[in-house]
Amino acid sequence: MSDSVIRLSGFYYAYPQSDVLLKEINLSVEKGSFTAIAGPSGAGKTTLCRAMTGIVPTYYGGRYAGKVEVLGEDIRDKKISDLAMRVGIMLDDYESQMVSLTAGEEISFSLLNHGFSPDAVDARVKEALNDVGLPDRENYQLDELSGGQRQRLLLASVLATRPDILILDEPVSAMDPDGARSLYALVDRIHKDHGMTVVVVEHDLNYLLPYMTHMVLMEKGEIKVQGPFEEAARxxxxxxxxxxxxxxxxxxxxxxxxxxxxxxxxxxxxxAAVQELAERFEKEKDHD
Known part of the structure; x- marks a missing residue:
């Protein structure tokens, strides 16, 4: 499809000294979509996300076959650092991605490494913090922020590069239900406001039901179902x-x-479900 921003074709992958984990992956992610990836533990969901960013196989090594294209380019022809500006990723172990002492420094880190001017960095830091509901927190120490705020901060650091694609690997795994719903509502707002393509790995699709446009279900390293949400759900x-x-x-x-x-x-x-069922019940009563 011409509007695919991620395409995997006949992709196989095995980590070093491991059996094949991803098997004949054929997947297209549409531009502007909100795609949920689900499946049991060990299905290969995280590895699939890593393949979409190029860190598998470039960083992890291992054996692979097939092709991965991101934004129309074969990832084998791209530097990971260049891909990182276009494809933002937030891991489930979000604390491991944090490198700085203050919120502003955390967001600035990758921008400075990519040669942005101090003025441009300051502007992007402020914009990203506003986007995630943490205005004026530039000088906060990381230990002054709650777990949920640190997760939002990491999201801000990913958004600061203004990526075309946002990939989130179980971002609410350590959050309570209210925090999870709040974070996903924020992600959906960013998705709509910026026209960003979003891919989320989530074991509990109840959280994503209001937002997802597409769904992928995996099992034992294979994609079993994929497509627009209703079609895939059926x-x-x-x-x-x-x-x-x-x-x-x-x-x-x-x-x-x-x-x-x-x-x-x-x-x-x-x-919506209660409303429709109540209306149908009332109509049935009227016909009796």
Whole structure:
């Protein structure tokens, strides 16, 4: 597809001294999409994210076959540092990505390494902190910030390079449900405000239901289902081994459609589901 910003074709990968982990990956990520990647632990989700940024195989080594293209270019022809300006990644172990003492220094680090002027760095630091809801925190020490604020800070440091693509690998794994919902609402706002392509690895797709446009389900290093969310959800529901990955609301929705002669709306929240079911119930009452 001409509007794909990430494309993997026949991609296989094995870490050094390991068996093949990713097997015949064929995947296209559409420009401007919000793509969720899910599957059991060990399915290869994190490695797939690393392949999208070029750090697999360039940094980790190992054996691979096939092709990975990012923004229309083969990653084998690009430097990792150049890709990092176009593709931002936030790991689940976010603390390991932090290198500085203050919030401003944390965001400035990669910009200075890429030769931005001090004035440009200052402007981008302020903009990035505003984007993530941490205005005027440039001089805060990292230990003065809560865990959730440090996670937002890392997101700000990724956004400061103004990447075309944002890849998040289980970014809420250490957060409580309220914090997780808040972070994903922020990511969705950034996605829409900046027209950014977003890829998120998340084991609990209930958090992403309001936002995702596309879904990828993995199992044992292979992609089992991929595509626009509704299409992929219907495919997954038809396979018992994949059904549990779906958001709970959609398991209910597709279960009702399988049992009764109805086609329900695109439920993205409990409120939408309750409203539709209540309206259908009222119509049935009126017909009695």
């Amino acid at each position: 495919q997954a529901f038809s396979q018992e081994s994949l059904r549990a990955n779906l958001p709970e609301l959609w398991r209910i929705k597709l279960g009702l459609e399988a049992k009764y002669p109805v086609t329900l709306q695109d439920w993205r929240s409990e409120a």
